[in-house]
Amino acid sequence: MFRNAFVVFIIxxxxxxxxxxxxxxxxxxxxxxxxxxxxxxxxxxxxVLIPAGDFILGTDDSKxxxxxxxxxxxxxxxxxxxxxxxxxxxxxxxxxxxxxxGAKEGKDWRIFFTPATPExxxxxxxxxxxxxAQAYCKSLGKRLPTEEEWEKAARGTDGRTYPWxxxxxxxxxxxxxxxxxxxxxIGLFDDVSxxxxxxxLGNVQEWTASWYVTxxxxxxxxxxSGRTLRVVRGLGANHKAKQGNLWERSAWxxxxxxxxxxxxxxxxxxxxxxxxAQAK
Numbered sequence: 001m002f003r004n005a006f007v008v009f010i011i012x013x014x015x016x017x018x019x020x021x022x023x024x025x026x027x028x029x030x031x032x033x034x035x036x037x038x039x040x041x042x043x044x045x046x047x048v049l050i051p052a053g054d055f056i057l058g059t060d061d062s063k064x065x066x067x068x069x070x071x072x073x074x075x076x077x078x079x080x081x082x083x084x085x086x087x088x089x090x091x092x093x094x095x096x097x098x099x100x101x102g103a104k105e106g107k108d109w110r111i112f113f114t115p116a117t118p119e120x121x122x123x124x125x126x127x128x129x130x131x132x133a134q135a136y137c138k139s140l141g142k143r144l145p146t147e148e149e150w151e152k153a154a155r156g157t158d159g160r161t162y163p164w165x166x167x168x169x170x171x172x173x174x175x176x177x178x179x180x181x182x183x184x185x186i187g188l189f190d191d192v193s194x195x196x197x198x199x200x201l202g203n204v205q206e207w208t209a210s211w212y213v214t215x216x217x218x219x220x221x222x223x224x225s226g227r228t229l230r231v232v233r234g235l236g237a238n239h240k241a242k243q244g245n246l247w248e249r250s251a252w253x254x255x256x257x258x259x260x261x262x263x264x265x266x267x268x269x270x271x272x273x274x275x276x277a278q279a280k
Contacts, residue, residue, distance in 0.1 A: 042082065044084075044186065048078065048080075049077075052075045053073065054072065054073050055155065056069060057069070057247070064247070065249055067215065067218050068218060070215075077145075078268055079145055079150075079153045079197060080265070090113065092136050098136075098139075100128060109126060112126060122186055126258075126260060127259070130255070133207040141266065143266060145263065147209075154233075155247070162246065163197075163246070172191055174237045175244075176241065183261075202234070202237060204259055204261040205234050205260050206260065211227045212224060212230065213225045213227075232252050233250075
C-alpha cells in the first residue's frame, strides 16, 4: 500500500511539474517580461567539495564540551549540500527494503511522511537512528561525516559563530526564532555556510560518524566520553539559536529516535580536487 501511494505521488508530482514547465514556456513565447530570475534549482543529493586545509574547531569557553579551540587540518572531502529528504529516504527504502530501526515500534520516519505531499517530500527526514542514517549513506557509496568535517563545512576556515558570520541575523535559519517550530523544506532559508552548504545551523539536528569523546586538551573528562554515544550536530527548528553556535556538540545513543536527520559525506579523490581547481 505504501509503495502504491508513493507511485501515485510521483506521477502526480511529475504532472504538476510538467504543467508548470508548459505554462512557463507559453509565457516566454508570448514575450511577457519576467519580473525576477528563476531561483537556482535545488537538487537533493547534490554534494559540495570542501577543500583540504586548516580550520578552527571548538571554542575558548572552558565550560563548553567543545573546549579547547584549536586548528585542525583535514584532507579534501565531499558533503551533501542539503539534508537528506523524506523522498530520498523513501526511495532508498523502496529500492532496498530497508525499514528502519523504529519500524517495529511504529515510531519512525514514515509517520512524518504520510500522506505524502510534494512539500513533505522536500522536508528533511527525521526519526532515523544512527544505523538508519549510516545505512542510507552507505547505499549511495557515501558515509556520515565526522564531526570535524561537519564543523568545517558549517563554519568555514575562520571559526565563525553562525554559517553567515559572527552576528546574529533574524530569520536566516529555521530555529525557534523563525517561528515555524517544525522542519521546513530544504533550501528555504538563507542558512548557508561559506562553502555553500545549506541548513547547517537549523532545520534538523544531524547524526555524525563520530563517537562522543572529550576533546584532547580539555582537562575536564566528560563521564559520557567513550565509544557508547554518537555526536549529533546542529540545531532543530524548536531550538533557540540566537545564543547558540556551530561548535557545540551533543551526545546520543545510536538507537535514539528523535528529530535527528543526516547528510552524507565521502572522500575526495585527487581527480576531484584537480577538476575543482580547473573550474576556478
